[in-house]
Amino acid sequence: MRSISIFSSIHSKYNNLTNTEKKVADYVLENAKNVVYMSITDLSDACEVGESSIFRFCKSLAYKGYQEFKIALAHTITVGNEIPQLTDKVLTTDTIDQVASKVLTTNINALSETFNLIDFQKMDRAVDYLVKAERILFFGVGSSLLTAMEAWNKFMRITNKTECAMDSHLQMMSAALMTNKDIAVIISYSGQTKDSIEVARKAKERGAFVISITRFEKSPLTSHSDLSLLCGANEGPLQGGSLSAKLSQLYLLDVLYVEYFKRTYEQSTMNKESTASSVTVKLL
Numbered sequence: 001m002r003s004i005s006i007f008s009s010i011h012s013k014y015n016n017l018t019n020t021e022k023k024v025a026d027y028v029l030e031n032a033k034n035v036v037y038m039s040i041t042d043l044s045d046a047c048e049v050g051e052s053s054i055f056r057f058c059k060s061l062a063y064k065g066y067q068e069f070k071i072a073l074a075h076t077i078t079v080g081n082e083i084p085q086l087t088d089k090v091l092t093t094d095t096i097d098q099v100a101s102k103v104l105t106t107n108i109n110a111l112s113e114t115f116n117l118i119d120f121q122k123m124d125r126a127v128d129y130l131v132k133a134e135r136i137l138f139f140g141v142g143s144s145l146l147t148a149m150e151a152w153n154k155f156m157r158i159t160n161k162t163e164c165a166m167d168s169h170l171q172m173m174s175a176a177l178m179t180n181k182d183i184a185v186i187i188s189y190s191g192q193t194k195d196s197i198e199v200a201r202k203a204k205e206r207g208a209f210v211i212s213i214t215r216f217e218k219s220p221l222t223s224h225s226d227l228s229l230l231c232g233a234n235e236g237p238l239q240g241g242s243l244s245a246k247l248s249q250l251y252l253l254d255v256l257y258v259e260y261f262k263r264t265y266e267q268s269t270m271n272k273e274s275t276a277s278s279v280t281v282k283l284l
Contacts, residue, residue, distance in 0.1 A: 041218040110244040113232025135184040140187040158268040180207035193220025200224035
């Protein structure tokens with residue numbers, strides 16, 4: 001990664017930027033700390049320009065794309081002995097108790113913001129579809145796949161209609177065989193992961209109902225979703241796979257699970273007891 005400040009790069013190339021790119025440059029210079037946590041759609045809306053203009057702005061600064069630009073921006077705005085790859089504002093000089101306190105605060109804030117972002121009508125509608133569905137397929141890539149697997153593990157204890165493919169090719173094949181009686185639950189923090197977007201597109205094409213769990217209200221993934229549930233964790237470009245983001249996603253999935261259990265109480269109780277007893281022989 002180049003050591004040159006991204007602000008110096010913007011200033012040195014400012015006169016060569018188009019008027020639209022200058023709008024982006026001005027916004028970045030004035031709101032750098034916020035831009036680190038913004039999606040390309042959020043930034044384009046804030047600057048009142050198209051996403052293609054954001055991409056051209058990044059290319060004008062010699063970055064391959066928006067994500068590489070955000071990584072460079074995160075490095076530039078790091079202050080003193082902060083560690084940008086970790087939880088926000090953790091310093092190299094922090095003691096263990098200070099680290100523990102900051103991590104706790106980050107996770108609590110992520111859960112609290114996620115709760116505040118819950119649209120209870122959407123949540124109610126999502127559970128209705130899950131209950132009525134013939135199959136529920138969980139999808140995710142990378143760290144989000146681990147979250148999808150956790151959701152699958154939780155729901156399979158109370159219903160036999162859940163699936164989760166581990167490979168992106170297998171996920172596409174699963175999506176290609178979905179019907180209008182199936183539900184796709186797609187987990188992606190950014191909503192910009194190509195594989196997840198393709199799965200959502202294919203599932204919609206097959207008539208399935210698509211639920212996305214993501215950070216941003218507007219993204220390529222949400223444009224292919226019937227319903228989006230928003231998590232509240234802020235994850236910088238250097239903090240990929242942060243547990244605060246995962247916790248906020250798991251919290252939403254847990255709410256779906258508990259409400260699903262309530263609405264299918266008798267069947268879920270019977271299945272829960274059956275699956276629990278099936279693994280007791282594995283314990284000492």
